[in-house]
Amino acid sequence: MTPLPDRYCPTDGVRVPGDSLAWRCPSCHGPLDLDFTPIPAPLKSLAGRVNSLWRYAETLPLTGPTVSLGEGRTPLVPLTDEVSVKLDFLMPTLSFKDRGAVLLAEVALRSGPRRVIADSSGNAGTAIAAYCARARLPCTVYVPLGTSAKKLEQIEAHGARVEVVDGGREAAARAAQRAADEPDTFYASHVYNPYFLHGTKTYVHELWEDLGGRLPEVLVLPVGNGTLLLGAALAVAELYGAGLLDRRPALWAVQAAAVAPLARAWEQGAEEPADLISVGPTRAEGIAIPRPPRARQILRAVRESGGTFLTVTEDQIRHAQLDLASRGFYVESTSAVCWAAVREGALGGRSAVVPLCGAGLKSGLARP
Template identity: 40%
Template sequence: MTGPAEPFLYDRSGGRYPIDKPRWRGDDGSPLMVSALAGIDRDDVDTGERSQWRYRAALPYRITHHVSLGEGCTPLLEANIGGADVYVKPEWFNPTASFKDRGTTVMLSALRDQGIRRVLEDSSGNGGSSVAAYAAAAGMAAKVLVPSSASEAKIVQSRRHGAEIELIPGTRQATAEAAIAQSEDIFYSSHNWHPFFLQGTKLIAYEIWEDLGFRAPENVIVPSGAGSLVLGCSIGFGELLRAGQIKRMPRILAVQPENCSPLARAFAHGSAEPIEGDWQQSLAEGASIARPVRGPEVLAAVAESAGAFETVTEEQIRRATQELAWKGLYAEPTSAMAAAAVPGFTARGLMAAGETTVMVLTGSALKAA
């Protein structure tokens, strides 16, 4: 009887690469993924660990020394949002006040183990401040490219952690392109490209499973720009399903701003690729990504979960941000998109009464004041 196959990295053309060597994309230029893992059960959860590293048995290989600031273990709160009873997971309880810390802690821990000492990131804010903080904790140098239009509070946070900041004029896409150009000289630890970032974000699925008494919700509502949270939920709940710990995949209900919705538009038209368009900037700056690197994978993940996309207007985002604040939930506009989409998902019959729905609020409004 053979044991489980050793995990590996793979690209879109089928190329395979060692799991423990530093690499951020395939030889074909496509983003990498980790091969399917078997998942873990409740006995594998290290309940003595007060961070998301309690689920480290679910990672593809053993990281010798993990770089942690206490990320994960965020609350699960009951709330009525948009007329629906849901559970809210406020991710601003993470160390740098966004869900990005879940991916960064695993990504930078793996890279430090692999001998990388200087990293490059591009971000509209939350990803950059997260990489800056964890690089500082790991004793690594970091350079962050940021759109010149990004929130000043997020830029200040990255600078305070000691990162070198370069402001890039133009769109969020222009910043991503500038980072790829600079990746010849410094290792690109992109939260959108690096496969281990997704291995960190997938742990939110394990945490929701434990939060709900080791069961899965029927629905998970997430904002989507590049789609790392969509893919994290897909990977994590997929592993739990393979491990026999849940009975079915939750529906992944993803939200994009109408001003920049290449994934939602593609999903509506049955396209396997994000749709190009004359996209505009949105209040939801973290989701204003015109060319999501992992677009085909994100679209497939939503479809395979029997999920859906919803788009929301700028006015809906404004209103939802205020309505959440009136409930004591100080969410940035990118997060508030999830709340703004609830009436639309409900009207489409995707959130039925009596179902368990978890809404992920990805970041704090303190960083987008």
């Protein structure tokens, strides 16, 4: 197999060998990026390739996948004259997290650890559990108290061990990280591990292909830890750098008003968010992240794209979820935040794509 590329810290430049199980920068303890420069293939060369995200092989840091479940190539469907929706809830585990989880499982399989550890509010844990099952890797997923029972059932069905942590999303992450520091353990973190971002970027490569070599004027993206937005930024940079795009879309980041550290930092012109004094409850549990480890990168990506941050209230989320259901799309609350942000004319006539990231069966309809 081709050796795994090195990782490096975007803050201080410290490098970590590709075959190391280290999951963060040994100096500043921040997330790592991947030392990998892809060259996307021209549109015409994609015809006849495998009908999954692996058709974009030139952009992926791994070759010859062994754990694929056929993920990717989800439909793009018009919703209004301005907005189309991409149905990423039609992935094998019913969420977009499969895009990154397949790469994490592939790296773990090649690393040969004794066990795989993950933390999640539900969807990422489900995806990692499924792909570890495919790879025959033992997996433990740490989840916060209050995680949807349907998501817990799905994780356990894939054979993963569930550890429920008495606390919120950050408490679950801390528990997983303590376990990840034990010897011979692979931390399949969808936040710290850069392979996950190189999986989520295929969302934009698919849009580019489906739209005939172009992208909409605006990409509206939900942001908690920012893995979909950062993957989108990677893909846009790759396509534009290769001369396959004539303009870059603006990235519009959406947060729930109850937990919006990045939106507040954006309003203040800060490079990173300050600690939130209080965090309110939100139906959008998948993006309820008070302190995103990649906050600086997310803010920079939105700024460089000419984009912005938007926040939505709980009532807006609920009404958007019901509205999508009335149009035939039954998605979970977190998946409704982007439509909540733009459904009342915020786009001003610009074309946009909104991701529908997770199926409604995972958590049900939001109730008043």
